[in-house]
Amino acid sequence: MNTTRAILAATLAAVAFVSGCANDSLSSAPTKTVRYNEPPLPAKAIPVLPNTPITPQVEPQCGDPTASLRPRSGASGPNIDDIRARGRLLVGLDTGSNLFSFRDPISGSVVGFDADIAREIARDLLGSPDLIEYRSLGSAEREDALQNHTVDLIAKTMTITCERRQRVSFSTVYLRAYQRVLAVKNSGINSLNDLAGRRVCVVRGTTSLDRIRHEQPGATVVSVPTWADCLVVLQQRQVDAVSTDDAILAGLAAQDPYYTQLVGGGISVEPYGIGIPKGDDDLVRFVNGTLERIRADGTWTKIYRQWLSVLGPPPEPPNPTYLD
């Protein structure tokens, strides 16, 4: 009891000393009240002003970028052997992407469409869908993670392009998305055209950023690290819209259905592939084998129905195209 009293007395003395110091310094400071009406932008948000010149990028040609390596039965190889020896599949994804890869609030597990695709790969490769270690990363970190081999593969809404295929490999297409616009309801924004003179949030290191800057140079683009950041800046009224793939936007809209809505048609087709380090051809073939299996045995449709039915009834799974 005495000890408690002594601690209390010492604490009160310390508080009195500190507030005394604070009062001293305040008495000499100008009496000005600062009001923060504007919430801060998320860390690392960068506004790009309208009509900022875009470095012209010539999209390299690679034929059909979605053509991948044909699966082989009993696929094996050095990369598959390494994963099996380790006993865990290292998967890069965004742990805050509603519907695709996010933490279930009850179980704490990473769940969603992309997470389930990764689990099917682990099931075939290691005998259990649970033998996965996730590495959380943002869109702009995907290619580096593959090039530095800090992950075995990326399952993160990653569009297959000829430009990316210069640095990384891809599986066949496992989902076809379409870039669209998410706007605040009754904002007068009904399509891409209405974004001229408005502010739009996009994530860096994405096809969405390049597309919006080309298709709507009159918009002010605010770029941020994750799509969840875009929802925050939209809710804080620091932008008027978000533009990316319909499936990602549906996940954001589901988190704030009274305030936001998807508008306008598709601006582009975004074929998603599993990203794999360039040259890990045994793994590419293996993953394509899993995608063949889940298309044929109904797993793809089941996963689609579970996570993406906000987009409508499940379509046919995307048909694979092979290089060989």
Ligand code: GLU
């Ligand atoms: N599909 C787009 C891309 O690969 C955006 C998806 C994302 O940022 O996760 O760049």
